[in-house]
Each structure stands twice: as structure tokens, then as C-alpha cells.
Amino acid sequence: MYTIEDLQTLMARLRDPDTGCPWDTKQTFSTIVPFTIEEAYEVADAIESEDFEHLPEELGDLLFQVIFYAQLGKEQGWFTFDKVVHSLVAKLVRRHPHVFPDGTLESVKSDQASQMSPEQDAEIKQRWEAIKAEERESKGAKGLLDDVPVSLPAITRAAKLQKRAASIGFDGEGVQAMIEKLEEEVAELKAAVKAQQDHHNEYCNSHIEVHDSIRDSIKEELGDTFFSLVNVARHLKVDSEAALRSANRKFxxxxxxxxxxxxxxxQSLNSLSLSQLDALWESAKQNECEKE
Known part of the structure; x- marks a missing residue:
């Protein structure tokens, strides 16, 4: 069986300027990022589709991204793979004082219970957030949201922003309150759409397009609706991205x-009427129920 050391050797060989792979030798930190994101989604897809036969391969592809970055860091004299591993272990030991009481990997809590009480669980979560806040501050992040990556998918970033705000108590009063807020946003979206329709009706015989302010209003209300929906999902402890991916697969x-x-x-779908398409859609839904 090959080892992590073999993988590092392979990576160094691929990056060798004389005998390596021309494609690999041309890559930089920034050029690899899209592949890293793609590999992460392929891991998620394998897990959600329960394709555990191919999951090791997908995890390997994701690990290769880390090895690639580590090789680039080594070449620049910035960091090595060992530094990556050390930083990770040190951070996780620091964040789990309830497991490693002395702050060392070898330390063990002698009175560790098999099950924690809700109070203990809440205390651990509070301590976790406090430790993460200290880490953010040590990195120079002064504001609460300073280190939330802008490059995250919008839905994922919305959930992270909301979670970060909730860490200081700025959160809703439960799921029902969030649903009511969502309904409020939907009502405002309906009002914005009605304004657009009224505008069209008023100028139906002209070539005047929808006023930019109306279009911007619809865009804003749609954004608020998405944001509120993510908040509902977060309160229900549902991953919005995973839920939407599931809906995409179902569709x-x-x-x-x-x-x-x-x-x-x-026949072909584009030759059918809307009523015929609706009938096929209902048939597809019925087929799902029968399979269940």
C-alpha cells in the first residue's frame, strides 16, 4: 500500500522542472483553486448519493489538492505538508479542552462521562466559539464577520454569516419567528412583482422597459427572501446547500x-403542451412514491 510519503514524492516528481508533468509545473496557488472546489463538491456528491465504493477515490482527489498546495508552499519556502498537519492538530487540540485538558495530544480527562448533559454540551459549544473568536482576533480579524470568506457560495456564506451573528446572541426567537420573517419577505417580493406588472400595464402600448428601480427592488426582495429561507433552514438544523442539491437531483x-x-x-418534450407536460410531471412524482 502506498503511503502519504509516497504521495508527497509523487507530487515532487510531477513538479520537477526538468522531468515533471508540463501541466503540473505550470500551476500556481490561484490556478488550482477551481479544481479544489470541484473536488470538494464531488466528495459531497458521492456521500449524498451513498456511492461509498467510489468515495475513497474522491477523497483521494481532494487530498491531492492539499498535497499540491503543500508542494507549492515548500517550493516558495513558505510552509510544508508537515506544517499543515502540525497546525491542524494543534488547532484541534486547542479547540477541544474537554478532550485534551492539559492542551496536549496525550492528556486525557479522567472523569469523562459517557454522555454529556445539555448544560455541559452548551458549555462546550460556548467555549468552542470563544476559542475560535480568540483565533480570529490573533489573525487580525477585528470585526465579527471579517474572516467569513467572500468567495463562498452565496447560500453557504449566508448561513455562516447568520451563525456568526447568532454567536453573540443576535438571532431570532425560534423557527416560527424565522418562518414569519420569511413570509414577510415573500409578501414584499409579491409587492415588488406587482409594481412591475402595474408598470407594464400602464405602458403596455409603449416600448418603455421596466424601470431600473423596479427591477432592482425585485432583486433586493429576492435576495432578502433567499437569506430568510437560509435562516429558517439553519434554525431547523438543515444544510441549505445540501437541501438544494437534493431538490436539484429530484428535479x-x-x-x-x-x-x-x-x-x-x-414524442419529445418540446412538442408537448403544458397540460401534457404537467401530466408527465405528476406521473414522475407518482413513480417516486411507488419506489418508496
Missing amino acids: ENRIRYMEASAQEAG
Whole structure:
């Protein structure tokens, strides 16, 4: 079996300016980032589709990204893979004083109970957030939201912003309050859409386009609705990205079922009426229920 040392050797060989791979030798930190994001999503997809047979391969692809960055860091004299591992272990030991009481990997809490009380669990979470806040401050992040990456997917970033605000007590009064806030945002979105429709009706015989302010208002209200929906999901302890990916897969499966059904009848979807498409859609939903 190959080891992590073998993987590091392989990476160094790929980056060798004389005998390495031309593609690998051209890469930089910034050029690899898109591949890292892609590999992370492929890991998530394998897990959510329960494709555990291929999960080791996907995890390996993601690990390779870390090894690649470590090799680039070594070449620049900035850091090594060992530094990456050391930093990770040190951080996790520091963040888990309830497991490593003396702040060392070898220390063990003698009175560790098999199950923690809700009070102990809350205390651990509070301590975790306090330690993370200290770490952020040591990195120069002065504001509460300073180190939330701008490059995160919008839905993921919304949840992280909300969680960070909740860490100081700036949070809603439970799921029901969040749902009411969502309904409020939906009502404001409806009002913005109605304003657009009224504008069209008023100038239906002219070539005047929808006023920019109306379009901007709809965009803003849509954003607020998305943000509130993510907040509802967070309070329900549901991962918004995972929920949406699941909805995407369900939609895709239904469309594929509709395509197959139409093909069996010698038709194509673009030749069907809306009522026929609706009937196929309902059939696809019924097929899902039968499989369950």
C-alpha cells in the first residue's frame, strides 16, 4: 500500500522542472483553486448519493489538492505538508479542552462521562466559539464577520454569516419567528412583482422597459427572501446547500423520467403542451412514491 510519503514524492516528481508533468509545473496557488472546489463538491456528491465504493477515490482527489498546495508552499519556502498537519492538530487540540485538558495530544480527562448533559454540551459549544473568536482576533480579524470568506457560495456564506451573528446572541426567537420573517419577505417580493406588472400595464402600448428601480427592488426582495429561507433552514438544523442539491437531483430525475416517457410514446418534450407536460410531471412524482 502506498503511503502519504509516497504521495508527497509523487507530487515532487510531477513538479520537477526538468522531468515533471508540463501541466503540473505550470500551476500556481490561484490556478488550482477551481479544481479544489470541484473536488470538494464531488466528495459531497458521492456521500449524498451513498456511492461509498467510489468515495475513497474522491477523497483521494481532494487530498491531492492539499498535497499540491503543500508542494507549492515548500517550493516558495513558505510552509510544508508537515506544517499543515502540525497546525491542524494543534488547532484541534486547542479547540477541544474537554478532550485534551492539559492542551496536549496525550492528556486525557479522567472523569469523562459517557454522555454529556445539555448544560455541559452548551458549555462546550460556548467555549468552542470563544476559542475560535480568540483565533480570529490573533489573525487580525477585528470585526465579527471579517474572516467569513467572500468567495463562498452565496447560500453557504449566508448561513455562516447568520451563525456568526447568532454567536453573540443576535438571532431570532425560534423557527416560527424565522418562518414569519420569511413570509414577510415573500409578501414584499409579491409587492415588488406587482409594481412591475402595474408598470407594464400602464405602458403596455409603449416600448418603455421596466424601470431600473423596479427591477432592482425585485432583486433586493429576492435576495432578502433567499437569506430568510437560509435562516429558517439553519434554525431547523438543515444544510441549505445540501437541501438544494437534493431538490436539484429530484428535479433532474423527474425531467429524465418525463423524457423517457415521452420517448416511449414517440414524442419529445418540446412538442408537448403544458397540460401534457404537467401530466408527465405528476406521473414522475407518482413513480417516486411507488419506489418508496
